[in-house]
Amino acid sequence: MPEMRERPFLARPARGYGSRFIPPASEVEFSTARVDWFAVERAVNGEEPRPDLTRDELREAALWLRRHGMERAAVSVHLSVYERLVKEWEASAGMLGPDQLCTEDGCRKARSGRGLCVNHLLADRKWRQALAGLGMAA
Numbered sequence: 001m002p003e004m005r006e007r008p009f010l011a012r013p014a015r016g017y018g019s020r021f022i023p024p025a026s027e028v029e030f031s032t033a034r035v036d037w038f039a040v041e042r043a044v045n046g047e048e049p050r051p052d053l054t055r056d057e058l059r060e061a062a063l064w065l066r067r068h069g070m071e072r073a074a075v076s077v078h079l080s081v082y083e084r085l086v087k088e089w090e091a092s093a094g095m096l097g098p099d100q101l102c103t104e105d106g107c108r109k110a111r112s113g114r115g116l117c118v119n120h121l122l123a124d125r126k127w128r129q130a131l132a133g134l135g136m137a138a
Contacts, residue, residue: 035054044064053079058081063090063093103115
């Protein structure tokens with residue numbers, strides 16, 4: 001089975017509504033243990049009652065909405081997930097530009113602050129605190 005970021009997302013125009021979610025057509029892709037495409041479709045379309053989605057299903061729905069023009073903050077509210085998490089999913093799917101990625105060599109995570117991802121930012125903060133504790137300037 002191809003990686004999540006390699007699988008194409010399909011959409012076709014629906015009358016007056018812009019893009020419409022079309023789940024993968026093959027039976028193999030429908031029967032994955034990790035993603036219920038019908039639940040993803042209901043979440044994308046905003047149908048009530050909203051289904052309980054797994055983390056993989058939330059990721060697929062968020063990436064589909066972002067690829068079709070919905071703002072990150074709106075996706076966050078629509079799916080009830082943190083905006084930062086949506087940004088991390090975009091980074092892992094290769095949807096962010098190089099200016100939005102961590103500046104550490106080999107790190108492909110979303111930038112959080114000072115040009116670093118969350119992990120590198122915390123390490124940098126601890127390093128600076130250790131230097132400050134020794135009376136040295138960072």
